[in-house]
Amino acid sequence: MARAAPDGLTAPPFQGLALEWPRAVGTAARLPFQWRGLMDVPRGDGRPVMLLPGLFNSDRSNIVLRRYLNAIGYDAQGWQLGRNFGQRTIGVDAMKLSDRIAARVEEAGEPVTLIGVSLGGIMARLMAHRHPDLVREVITVSAPFAGPARATNVWRAYEVISGTRIDDPEVLALAEEAAAPLPVPATAIWSASDGFVNGYACRDGHGAAIEVQSSHVFVQMHHDVMRAVAGVLGSRSDRPS
Numbered sequence: 001m002a003r004a005a006p007d008g009l010t011a012p013p014f015q016g017l018a019l020e021w022p023r024a025v026g027t028a029a030r031l032p033f034q035w036r037g038l039m040d041v042p043r044g045d046g047r048p049v050m051l052l053p054g055l056f057n058s059d060r061s062n063i064v065l066r067r068y069l070n071a072i073g074y075d076a077q078g079w080q081l082g083r084n085f086g087q088r089t090i091g092v093d094a095m096k097l098s099d100r101i102a103a104r105v106e107e108a109g110e111p112v113t114l115i116g117v118s119l120g121g122i123m124a125r126l127m128a129h130r131h132p133d134l135v136r137e138v139i140t141v142s143a144p145f146a147g148p149a150r151a152t153n154v155w156r157a158y159e160v161i162s163g164t165r166i167d168d169p170e171v172l173a174l175a176e177e178a179a180a181p182l183p184v185p186a187t188a189i190w191s192a193s194d195g196f197v198n199g200y201a202c203r204d205g206h207g208a209a210i211e212v213q214s215s216h217v218f219v220q221m222h223h224d225v226m227r228a229v230a231g232v233l234g235s236r237s238d239r240p241s
Helices: 014-018 020-038 059-071 092-108 119-130 155-162 169-179 223-235
Strands: 048-052 075-078 112-117 135-141 186-191 208-212
Touching: 014 020, 020 223, 048 059, 048 092, 048 119, 059 075, 059 112, 059 223, 092 112, 092 119, 112 119, 119 135, 119 169, 119 186, 135 223, 186 223, 208 223
Parallel strands: 048 075, 048 112, 112 135, 135 186, 186 208
Antiparallel strands: none
């Protein structure tokens, strides 16, 4: 049975959580056979893209999506901050991440598109609020920015890994900031069958939303997610396809 979160959203049922790894393995196993079809999208315009990993993950977790985006014509890089340990990684008041984005923009000579997976998506939204001049747009993938932490099955892991409590006033303030409507274009890719986070906490009524059917684990390698990301980027391309 699903467990209620404070605002009515619930954490996914444990049956969905148990299926996460089998579904993820299926996603990875199918990808080599789907790769050629993924190239049938508009060519990118070379814009800078930064990928932000999920909780406890590093840039390695996004290597497939990053290679895909580079292959279709974008300048995609990781965040180069190591594993995502929450505030331990991005620094007090997120200054380490802010500095990294500023350096990427200076290098590219134009604002950067942020693509954040899970916790990385929440961080991407936070950066767009604080630095709208540096961020061109935000794409979140299975990022539960629009609901409470207890609408996930990983909030206890977050507390252990980040060293912070989800009910800490500072953490709640950051979550509220990330959930507010963004000053830049935003697209949320989400799955109602996500076993880690409530999919309905991964989109709001302000930015665009694209629903897929995917596990949370390896979601950034899912065929439909990769095509969705390419579609969003291509719809705002500065270069004719």
